[in-house]
Amino acid sequence: MHEMSIALSIVEAVDAKAREEGAAKITGIDLLVGRLSGIETESLKFCFSAASKGSLAEDAVLAIDEREGTGECTACKSSFPVSFYYAECPECGSLAVSIISGEEFQIKSMTIEEEGE
Amino acid sequence: MCDTCGCSSEGGAVLRKPGNSEYHVHITGHGNGHVHDHDHEHSRHHDHDHGHTHHHPEGHSRKIAMEQDVLLKNNLLAERNRGYFEARNIVALNFLSSPGSGKTSLLEKTIPVLRQHVPVAVIEGDQQTTNDADRIHALGVPVIQVNTGSGCHLDAFMINRSLRELDLQDNSLLCIENVGNLVCPAMFDLGEALKVVIISTTEGDDKPLKYPAMFHEADICILNKTDLLPYVDFDAARCRENAMRVNHHLEWFEVSVKSGEGLDAWTERIMKMVKRN
Ligand SMILES: Nc1nc2c(ncn2[C@@H]2O[C@H](COP(=O)(O)OP(=O)(O)OP(=O)(O)O)[C@@H](O)[C@H]2O)c(=O)[nH]1
Ligand SMILES: [Mg+2]
Ligand SMILES: [Zn+2]
Ligand SMILES: [Zn+2]
Ligand SMILES: [Zn+2]
Numbered sequence: 001m002h003e004m005s006i007a008l009s010i011v012e013a014v015d016a017k018a019r020e021e022g023a024a025k026i027t028g029i030d031l032l033v034g035r036l037s038g039i040e041t042e043s044l045k046f047c048f049s050a051a052s053k054g055s056l057a058e059d060a061v062l063a064i065d066e067r068e069g070t071g072e073c074t075a076c077k078s079s080f081p082v083s084f085y086y087a088e089c090p091e092c093g094s095l096a097v098s099i100i101s102g103e104e105f106q107i108k109s110m111t112i113e114e115e116g117e
Numbered sequence: 118m119c120d121t122c123g124c125s126s127e128g129g130a131v132l133r134k135p136g137n138s139e140y141h142v143h144i145t146g147h148g149n150g151h152v153h154d155h156d157h158e159h160s161r162h163h164d165h166d167h168g169h170t171h172h173h174p175e176g177h178s179r180k181i182a183m184e185q186d187v188l189l190k191n192n193l194l195a196e197r198n199r200g201y202f203e204a205r206n207i208v209a210l211n212f213l214s215s216p217g218s219g220k221t222s223l224l225e226k227t228i229p230v231l232r233q234h235v236p237v238a239v240i241e242g243d244q245q246t247t248n249d250a251d252r253i254h255a256l257g258v259p260v261i262q263v264n265t266g267s268g269c270h271l272d273a274f275m276i277n278r279s280l281r282e283l284d285l286q287d288n289s290l291l292c293i294e295n296v297g298n299l300v301c302p303a304m305f306d307l308g309e310a311l312k313v314v315i316i317s318t319t320e321g322d323d324k325p326l327k328y329p330a331m332f333h334e335a336d337i338c339i340l341n342k343t344d345l346l347p348y349v350d351f352d353a354a355r356c357r358e359n360a361m362r363v364n365h366h367l368e369w370f371e372v373s374v375k376s377g378e379g380l381d382a383w384t385e386r387i388m389k390m391v392k393r394n
Contacts, residue, residue: 002268002269002270002300002301002304002305004267005268005270005272006187006188009187009188009190009191010187012190013183013185013187013189013190014183017181017183018181021179021181027178031187036330038300038303038304038330084326084329085329085330085332085333085363085364086325086326086329086359086362086363088362095361095362095365096365097365099333105186105187105188106183106184106185106186106187107183107184107185107186107187108182108183108184109180109181109182109183109184110180110181110183111178111179111180111181112178112179112181113177113178113179114177114179
């Protein structure tokens with residue numbers, strides 16, 4: 001299940017960064033997931049709760065911002081929303097469409113709690 | 118538990134070599150080990166909390182910007198592999214397909230031809246068994262098996278580790294057979310020069326539309342088992358059209374590993390890459 005190994009990479013990345021910042025725990029993680037990135041967000045959330053056990057991110061809430069795909073026609077240069085890789089240009093009918101957004105898969109930010117003194 | 122050495126290693130991949138049942142190396146990719154380490158510190162921290170009386174045990178909240186690719190670590194390692202291949206003039210190909218499309222059969226059939234011109238080595242990815250590595254070993258070329266266990270794809274770390282175990286020659290060809298899976302391996306760059314996706318005539322000509330990410334990422338598509346075309350309801354031209362819709366840069370080959378039809382064009386394509394290098 002690649003959502004599991006991906007959830008582990010997220011935990012690893014935020015946990016390391018949070019430690020650097022002297023966090024006691026991570027309360028929230030903001031992800032950007034393009035609709036063409038091949039990530040099932042429900043499955044990712046499910047795996048995340050298992051992957052984060054015992055890490056600083058154990059109680060973190062995953063906030064996922066899903067970005068729509070955008071294609072650009074290489075023939076007539078118009079751009080338009082796409083939900084699949086096999087989009088057809090609505091202007092000229094060309095199949096030579098380049099994906100210009102929707103493949104993102106990023107950790108945007110996280111919220112940590114510092115040790116209260 | 119590992120059934121070869123009885124160690125308690127769970128998850129993580131294992132490297133094996135055919136004809137050497139003693140040899141196996143446990144590798145952990147995505148920081149499973151780290152999570153264990155953290156477990157300790159976490160509980161220590163709690164003890165600490167209980168030992169003192171804090172006024173604000175919940176502490177202060179702070180937002181930290183990261184802007185980091187989730188697959189960053191894999192991608193960085195893949196680039197290191199790529200640098201290693203380039204420096205040593207090694208052409209690395211990543212073979213991808215659903216289970217049973219004929220990845221290993223294609224290698225078995227073409228390696229004896231290719232190795233007359235260029236040294237060839239193979240990395241085999243499967244969840245379990247050394248069956249595929251055994252088949253390659255029988256050809257007499259260096260091979261290492263990566264058993265991914267529950268993992269559904271090879272990643273750059275597994276390849277990086279395998280490279281240390283395989284004594285690759287300069288100016289050679291490395292074939293990497295990924296785990297049979299038309300979904301997940303598409304996301305993980307290994308550092309290869311080209312991704313080669315194989316589809317066979319028993320799978321349905323709409324596969325490229327059903328699994329677009331894989332065909333979108335691939336550089337070359339090979340339609341295999343063309344000897345079965347008279348018996349199956351599979352339109353090769355439509356399959357190609359579907360694949361081109363997903364990726365208009367895709368190079369297309371049609372072969373039958375069984376009859377040998379179309380294989381010359383494929384081996385010539387590889388030889389051109391090896392020579393150009
Ligand atoms: N008829 C026919 N059968 C083929 C051809 N190529 C492979 N096969 C058969 O397809 C089956 C699967 O082939 P493999 O090479 O093991 O497939 P694979 O893609 O390596 O499978 P995994 O490693 O399990 O993902 C075997 O029984 C092969 O003999 C072909 O061109 N024609
Ligand atoms: Mg195989
Ligand atoms: Zn998977
Ligand atoms: Zn257009
Ligand atoms: Zn072991």
